[in-house]
Amino acid sequence: MVYFKYGKAFHDLRIQHGFSLSAFEELGIAKSTLSNFENGKSMLSFDRLDFALQKMNVSPLDYSLMINNGEQDSYTSIFDEIEKAYYQRNIKQLQEIYQENSNGTKEQKLLAYSAKGLYQHLPADEIGEIEDYLKGIQFWGLFELSLLANIGDKLSDTQISYILDDLLFNKIYYENDLYYRVLIYRFLYKVILHYIDSGNQNKAKEVLDISQSYFMPGDVMSRVIINYAESFYIHFYIDEKKGKNQLLDTLRFLKKIGAEDFRKTLKMQYDKRIFRKNHFNK
Incomplete structure (x- = not known):
């Protein structure tokens, strides 16, 4: 059933x-x-x-907790550890989280893949397990959205499109909860970069438009990451110099407010993509 x-x-x-x-x-x-x-x-x-x-x-959050038999809190704490380790570039901790959960329950395995996908490519069978799980989702709770926030960009384009359509169609049910919105923003950010990296300008623009529709007053850091993704889009498809300046402005802003771990992660993504573009243009 x-x-x-x-x-x-x-x-x-x-x-x-x-x-x-x-x-x-x-x-x-x-x-x-x-x-x-x-x-x-x-x-x-x-x-x-x-x-x-x-x-x-x-609330949708209370229903989500009930769906997962109250286990959401323990899963959420592990997802928090994964997020912290990722932004601190603590690969060793991500590896430990993977090893501790990879032989557990279905949910623990998904947690393990969520950590692993942040430091190396996931094999096809593990991606298949994630997609099989997500295909049966009727209600996007914190567990499922946390998966998407970490490794949603690893999914097939078909699966990503289905999820985007669902999140947009049911936006009213998620947009009023800040925790949900933050996770959705993180997913959208990674998907935008995924489409930029694969050269799919139309899909990147489509997801940018979806992300704009989710903004609510006070979503400062979420606006930062989406604006950062938009700057990549501008750099690669519209105005290279303008996009690069916007990217650097964002990094300076994060340094100014003391968000150093976050800044370093975005800087790493900047360096990787700018280097790759310059290399291919030689």
Whole structure:
């Protein structure tokens, strides 16, 4: 039953909040439809699920936690370790996280691949495991978005396109949560660079446009990374000098505000791409 964990989580929340099956009929959700969903026989459409969660005053984050049986906190802490190690260029720690989780549960293996993909290429079988898992996702929780934020650019273009379409179509359900937005920005940033690196200007521009639609007031650092990606786009496709100046301005800004680990990571990405472009142009 592919949908079982989604339905079970909803069932547990419904009972916890004291709602009957018939309480959702006013939303156009029949008792039989909801029963089938809770028993893993079918999936509710995203808009109906969101309306039902709103009726119970349950946030997408709370639902995400329930889906993962409360394990989200431990997974999130490991993802935080992965992010910190990546920005500090601590390859040894990323390797240790991979080794500690690579023989565990399905989720632990995905955590392991998330760490490994930040310091070396993932083999086809590991990418296949990630894609198989993501194909069954109906609700993008913190675990899934953290995967995308770290290694979403390693997926096939077909899978990336599907995820982008889904995130854009259901934007209203994610855009009001800062934690979700930050993870989505990180995914979009990597995908933009992926398309720039592969020479796909149209797709890079398309993802840039999607990223702009997610911005909310106060998303300072997220704007920084998307603007940085946009500067790469300008450098490679519109105005080389202007793009380079914008890239360097961003690096100077990060140094000024003391975001040194973050700056070093972006500087590394800058050096790699500028060197590669100069090398090919010789």
